[in-house]
Amino acid sequence: MEIDPVQFVDLIAVLAVIQFLSFSVLTGAARRSSGLKAPAITGHPLLSVTGLTE
Structure with a gap:
């Protein structure tokens, strides 16, 4: 069974x-x-600490 490289692109x-x-x-x-x-x-300040806004 051979895996097509396109399947890896789909997975990513x-x-x-x-x-x-x-x-x-x-x-x-x-x-x-x-x-x-x-x-x-x-x-x-919570958002700055979690890095969600940077």
Whole structure:
């Protein structure tokens, strides 16, 4: 059984989308817990510590 190299590209693409979605969820959770509205990029110190706004 031979593995097509394109399958590796597909796997990396799927993993990148999963990573993007998980980072979006984590950012939303941090913003919700700090009370910071979505367009703001400065505010609560928690977001600076977690590195979500840098």
